[in-house]
Amino acid sequence: MTETDKTHSNPADEADLSMAAEDAELSLEDRLAAVEAERDEMRNNWMRSEAEMANLRTRTKREVEDARLFAVQKFAKDVVEVAENLKRGLTSLPPRAEGEAEITGKLRDGFEGIERSFVATLERNGVQMDDPTGKLFDPNLHQAMGEQETTEHPPGTIVQAWTQAWTLNGRLLRPAMVVVAKAPAEQA
Incomplete structure (x- = not known):
């Protein structure tokens, strides 16, 4: 390569590099969105599990109390x-x-x-x-x-x-x- 080749880059190569960078950014954004969606789903499942456990504890407590009172x-x-x-x-x-x-x-x-x-x-x-x-x-x-x-x-x-x-x-x-x-x- 000559000195002029080094100072002047090819516009097609720059476009490829720019598209690759955009793809990397888009891919990072997509990956971040996917991770956030997975986090939200896990949080939702966790909240539902906590609510179910609270209901189970309440129901069990009531059943034990009824068994004690009416045995x-x-x-x-x-x-x-x-x-x-x-x-x-x-x-x-x-x-x-x-x-x-x-x-x-x-x-x-x-x-x-x-x-x-x-x-x-x-x-x-x-x-x-x-x-x-x-x-x-x-x-x-x-x-x-x-x-x-x-x-x-x-x-x-x-x-x-x-x-x-x-x-x-x-x-x-x-x-x-x-x-x-x-x-x-x-x-x-």
Whole structure:
């Protein structure tokens, strides 16, 4: 090459070099965009995984708490039946009377004490009894066994409870069996 060849470069060679530089820049920009897109996708997947794990922790915590609160539900249902039978036995005793045998009074008092203690033990363990007499009928807590025409109570009011409503930590164990007031039929 001559001195003039060195000082004067070929315009075609310069164009090739310029295009190669643009391709390198474009390729770097494309690669950067691809890396940024991959980063965004990974971040999105990570955020979704974190949300799923938070939901799983919450759901698991709720399930463990429910299992703890209601693990004895079947047992509590059976024990409530015993409490109801004890109450039935007490109500079937003859009423207190003058001159009754001392042993009868002591037995009645003893059974009443046992029933109070038994119900208190149930309540300390989350089993609650609710007497629905006088309350409005609630199909979530009460089972209507009959209707009674009356003017003494508004329609839909419970006039008699055959059994009490029982709940375990707010969940219904056994509905109350009740008689509900209804308006008297008009006389013809």
